Amino acid sequence: MKSSQFNTPRQVKQYDMSNKAGRRWDVFCRIVDNFGDIGVCWRLSQQLAHEHHLQVRLFIDNLAIASKIIPSLNAELPSQTINSVEICTWPNADEDIKPADVALETFSCELPATYLEAMQASTLWVNLEYLSAEPWVADFHARGSNNTKITRHFFFPGFTDATGGLIRETNIFQKNQKLAKSPPLQCDFLQSLNLVHDDALKISLFSYPHAPIPSLLNAMAESNQRIHCYVPISSILPKVAKYFGVDSSQLNTIQTGEKFSQKNLNVTILPFLSQSDYDKLLAICDINFVRGEDSWIRAIWAAKPFIWQPYLQTENTHITKLDAFLDLFYSSCDETARYSVSEAHSAWVADNITIPVWQNYLNNLPTIKRFTLQQANQLAEQTDLAAKLVIFLQKLSVKV
Known part of the structure; x- marks a missing residue:
């Protein structure tokens, strides 16, 4: 790989959304492949909370498996805060949950129907896709789908600046x-x-x-x-x-x-x-x-x-x-x-x-x-996934 294929190095900046639209984020995670899905979601949720000063709720459908990745997690509790992230059980059909400013659906896990119904037009809905180095990823990154009352945006991680970047905590x-x-x-x-x-x-x-x-x-x-x-x-x-x-x-x-x-x-x-x-x-x-x-x-x-x-x-x-x-x-x-x-x-x-x-x-x-x-x-000199997500949602919030 030529160095130009990774594009020009730059200083990575932390983006603080604490005083902007989109401060509250809900992250949804269905554990399909044992630890991979929750591993990514837990790292990303912590980074959003610590480096970008967001209020993050992480909804997980299997707390027992998640506790392997998050040792202090009590699988019997419906809600608990660990390392500045509120961890919640996956919503039941009869639960009345007020959607956050941002709904981050990971790996096409599908948002709960009641949550989706309660979402307002101002809610920013993003589906975080699986990582791939395939060339087509850049063409589909950040595109939106208008099949519902709210636009669903597709965010593709990747290895070039034309994609959503790679998850990477500071330092x-x-x-x-x-x-x-x-x-x-x-x-x-x-x-x-x-x-x-x-x-x-x-x-x-x-x-x-x-x-x-x-x-x-x-x-x-x-x-x-x-x-x-x-x-x-x-x-x-x-x-x-x-x-x-x-x-x-x-x-x-x-x-x-x-x-x-x-x-x-x-x-x-x-x-x-x-x-x-x-x-x-x-x-x-x-x-x-x-x-x-x-x-x-x-x-x-x-x-x-x-x-x-x-x-x-x-x-x-x-x-x-x-x-x-x-x-x-x-x-x-x-x-x-x-x-x-x-x-x-x-x-x-x-x-x-x-x-x-x-x-x-x-x-x-x-x-x-x-x-x-x-x-x-x-x-490591590229802008990371969390920062790119925050930048992307900042731009969307201005348009809403």
């Missing part, structure tokens, strides 16, 4: 870089997880369960260098345990802190990490396997080599999304390194990472590392 990139460059800080974090800091290659593994996990673990075990692989508790644990010969009757009993070894590979099972700790894990690892949307973007801000697994879709739509991202992000990368990245991603989504494919990726890792840092640094 997250700089904080990650500080950690990545400080062995003492890394050591402190690893010790907090009962891990040892040494010179082995560090890899984090977070994926969907249909990924070719056994072939990846085998390729790691057969690689020419020692590897520490950190696996936060998730649905892939049975596959990890099975690879190491755990009896089938015990596959679902793997606990935090358990360790497995095979040749050059050491695997440690980590607890389900807070968003802050997961960011730190990504920043100290040499390679990060990530999935969906939330962890994908966090891997970019970690500025370390990563292999992304898109959410599985029909008609191979996920492959189209993957190819579009690889073409955009790595277009100006060294040809040999770029091929190794593409080969590794293709193998990961095609159900088999062979030893030669993995070793070729490792052979090109220094080049991939330098390039990833360069690209992440350029993206």
Whole structure:
């Protein structure tokens, strides 16, 4: 990717709407893919509240799952305020809720019918779409649909200035870089997880369960260098345990802190990490396997080599999304390194990472590392998603 494709760097400004129309925002989140939807919504809601001084209500349809991401959340309470965000249960059909100035519908989750009916003409309605690097995104970003009494605007995140940008809190990139460059800080974090800091290659593994996990673990075990692989508790644990010969009757009993070894590979099972700790894990690892949307973007801000697994879709739509991202992000990368990245991603989504494919990726890792840092640094100079949303809603409020 040429630097011009990420457009001209600029100073990112905080936009304060506290004294303008659109101060109160309602964010709606249906949890479809376990943690991805709520992960994005929770990060965005906090950023809107803290950096843009907005009153934010976050409506969630499954508080039990959300509590994994928000540990202090009480799933039994219909409403509670955490970190300056009011978190509410998804409205029932008979609930009378006064709509806010802005209704932010995330990922086409569909607003509750009673809420939609109560919305006034002055309510600003935005649907935040899923992230994609496909070229058509820029053409559809910020368009409106007039199928109802209120215009519904479609906001597309993306990697260029012609889109809605990427979710990124102030200074997250700089904080990650500080950690990545400080062995003492890394050591402190690893010790907090009962891990040892040494010179082995560090890899984090977070994926969907249909990924070719056994072939990846085998390729790691057969690689020419020692590897520490950190696996936060998730649905892939049975596959990890099975690879190491755990009896089938015990596959679902793997606990935090358990360790497995095979040749050059050491695997440690980590607890389900807070968003802050997961960011730190990504920043100290040499390679990060990530999935969906939330962890994908966090891997970019970690500025370390990563292999992304898109959410599985029909008609191979996920492959189209993957190819579009690889073409955009790595277009100006060294040809040999770029091929190794593409080969590794293709193998990961095609159900088999062979030893030669993995070793070729490792052979090109220094080049991939330098390039990833360069690209992440350029993206961090763009206006972020929350700021672009606020600017967009400011302009809309003037027209209403």
